[in-house]
Amino acid sequence: MTNPMRVMLDTNVVLSALVFTGGQAGRLRLGWQQGDFVPLASTGSVQELVRVLAYPKFRLSKPDQDELLADYLPYTQTVRIPQPPPLVPPCRDPLDAPFLHLAVTGKARVLVSGDKDLLVLADEFQHANGCLIVTIESFLNLQEKAQ
DSSP states (O other): OOOOEEEEEOHHHHHHHHHSOSHHHHHHHHHHHTTSEEEEEOHHHHHHHHHHHTOGGGOOOHHHHHHHHHTTGGGOEEOOOOSSOOOOOOOSSGGGHHHHHHHHHTTOSEEEOOOHHHHTTHHHHHHHHSOEEEOHHHHHHHHHHHO
């Protein structure tokens, strides 16, 4: 058996998969649950996910937030980001740089995001680091072709 693909999932992607369980996001969630790929996590990415799950617009109680985290975190592989972090292409949104650092440090093959500030870097990031930046739909298509 081969090692599952290492994948960096942006917070918006993880959130969609946890909160809105149907469609493509639901297929993504099933993929990590079945071990089709291994999501990468860092202290910073987990802190952001915890913060976003607490947004009032989601109306999630603390036990509901904990349950969602429990359906994601056990499937992740934790990566420690070195200081200084690896060099990555400059991003329009500096808050996205930690996700690029995680992808590089964790040797992700793919970074899955719906964030236009990350998607616009796809060619440059792949050339520099060998890591694709794609949407959920593109990632699911890649997964299907690999099976």
